[in-house]
Amino acid sequence: MIIGEHRDQVIKNIADHAQKGLFNEKVEIDDPQTSSEESMAIVNQFWQNQNHWRARFDNLIARTTMRGITDWFNLNTTFCGLKNLKSLKPTQGAVITSNHFNQLDNTVIRKLAQKNHRRLFIVIQETNLKMDGLIGFLMNHLDVLPLTKNVGYLGRTLPKKLEQQVQKGHWVLIYPEQEMWFNYRKPRPVKRGAYYYAAKANVPIISCFTEIIDQPKPEKNNDEFYQTKYRLHVLPLIWPDSKLSVNENAKMMMEKDYAQKKAAYEAAYQKKLSYDFEPHDIAGWRG
Template sequence: ENLKGVGAAVFICNHVNKYDALAVNYALGKRPLKIMVADFNNRPGFLGKMMRADGILPFKNTRACIQKFTEAVNYYLSHGTGVLFFPEGSEWWCYKKPRPFMDGAFHFAAANNVPVVPLFITFRETGRVRDGIDLPEFTVNILNPLYPDSEKTKKENVRDLKNGAFDACMKKYEQAYGAE
């Protein structure tokens, strides 16, 4: 219901597992989506082939790569495709609480005048263990979209979208885990 009327968007999600992009893809259904990943995820072999088939956009912090990445994100957003970012910047295995967000995803939303749709993965313990690792059950919570304000500057929109998305994720965290 929170996706009604939302076309191209910047989706943001906490990064809590190497399979969370798959969970997000499943939750979003047939919605076209590209996924921002660190360049080392663009690997050879079967896993790399599957990740590319899932729509990864590898990012490397070099001038040439940043320019190509920016062009790609702008292209996809202007052609109705969503882009998924993990604004915390790194995966923390099954970490429940939101961590501080970086600006990048929100910059793209403000620059392309598209909404930010916060997604927040919560999980519950199942008691299942494989190879000594607990296997929790994920729930991808699709939160209310946040829209850039045409009366504000890009810098103000980046700040407000980032703070609004973080606050929404924090609220979901508190609701899910009864935490303050």
């Protein structure tokens, strides 16, 4: 399924950003923008709403709806490397990292969580809370942890919220590439945040890489693309080292995770990772 318009312009933005090494910048052209004050107000309102008597009911509806979407979106998704999760105790929380290439790619990780009987929380940008319709309802009532660029929030509030969930044995998905790059196959250089939060909470990283496989049929809603399916590679867990500080662990885990994703890409596509842009970088693109 192709979500969003102006895919040709977005692909051009991806090519330009890759050439300039701007791997963590926005490439979508219609993402909402907020001021720092508005951003903080949105997040504060979200947490205030969690105290409302209807929050638990709405959460149940949202999770049930998302489960149906997840099952439908992943009818052809396959999983490999599940044995790497065996060392994780049933009550052990974790931070999951994966490449970010589609508005619904989190359903691949949701499916993994379902298969392991885990509850999944997702760290999302606060602008997602402003969406309308069904997507807006889901964003505001699913298990999410919104973030904003406010330093105090990122340094104190968000780590506390995250630790509360992993201590309960839940998993938290954080996209270390930050921005979504539409159908982009390659793992991009990662940012430190996900690994800092994992190190601070003393939980492992479930390192994942989603391979995107072209199918022979064109997309029903956009004939410029072939349909695709996914193969999730669950890579070896990355555990914090008790001998290292939080910052040292964050650096170590970040470097290991990127190296694992790079190796997974090269094994899946049988080619060396290079950031020189080529049409193959965009899965399903007939251009």
